[in-house]
Amino acid sequence: MVSQIEQQPAREDVNPPTTASPGPVDGDQAIDESSDADGDFAQLQKTLSQKRRAEKDSPESRLQKALPFPFLPNIRPLTVSDAPSCVQLENAAFPNPDHRASPEKFEYRLTTCPELSLGVFCTVIPSQLPSSCKLPTLSTARPVETDRADGAVSVLLAHIVSTRGTGKVVSDADMDYPKDWRTRQGKSAEVGHQETGGLVALHSLAVLPGLQGCGIGKMIMKAYLQQVKGMGLGEGVGLICQDYLVGYYERFGYKNLGPSKAQFGGGGWNDMVFDLSGKPE
Secondary structure, eight states: OOOOOOOOOOOOOOSOOOSSOOOOOOHHHHHHHHHHHHHHHHHHHHHHHHHHHHHHTSHHHHHHHHOSSOOOOEEEOOOGGGHHHHHHHHHHHOSSGGGSOOHHHHHHHHHHOGGGOEEEEEEEOGGGSOTTOOOTTGGGOEESSTTOTTOOEEEEEEEEEEEEESSSSOOHHHHOOOTTGGGSTTOOOSSSOOTTOSEEEEEEEEEOGGGTTTTHHHHHHHHHHHHHHHTTOOSEEEEEEOGGGHHHHHTTTOEEEEEOOOOGGGOOOEEEEEETTSOOO
16 A cells, blocks of 8 residues: 655866966976866766756656646645545555555545545646646545636645554554444444554555656655654554565655565555654654
8 A cells, every 4th residue: 555966166276376487388288287177177067967967857857747737735634525536546546456445434534533644735727737637636626715716626646544553563453444433423443443542554655646756755754754743643653565665665764574464455565664753764
């Protein structure tokens, strides 16, 4: 379920000039100095070229190329009214249907514990988008303001959705939800969100496919870890992930505790835990 190059200054002459009259110029020496200068200039040009290429291939540059509108993100907790967009986002981001949350599960989680979620939104004016722009969450985006003349909407680009659990790692019980949650009237259940749990069970980090690799996942994860720590929402954040994502989460400070017992979506997961007593990297 849960994807710098420094510029070298041109070399300076370390020998200060003298007041003595210059003697005859050694032809070989003059050629050597010119060669050194040419070499320094060539190295400088190479370094500047590498820097320009690096800037063109930066996450920020890739993001702006991927979006036909300015990236001015609004990062906020999700609400149950965002559930349809969350469904669309996961449908687009997770190729395996077994790894997606159902609409009912999103409604449960965003009704029961919305404070454990976070979304990255961007304001978009649909009429100004080129026909080539395909945003899977545009169809479920809500108006920024009622009766706004330009029809601007707030489009979901990425989300994190979680609940609380009582274990040390995320379990199948955490991944589940009580089917009668609408009629339980706040009573606890054996599965799903546990209000007194110390582990924040992160179920989904999803980014629109066209924006993956542009730094949005990193941005929302760092913001989320700061949020749950600052609000004292748990002792740790746990998640399960496939082998190819272990390194990705380790870069944020998650520890790999080995193969998970969770069989959600067919199993094959790794238990990852972030200690909230530490500092996000």
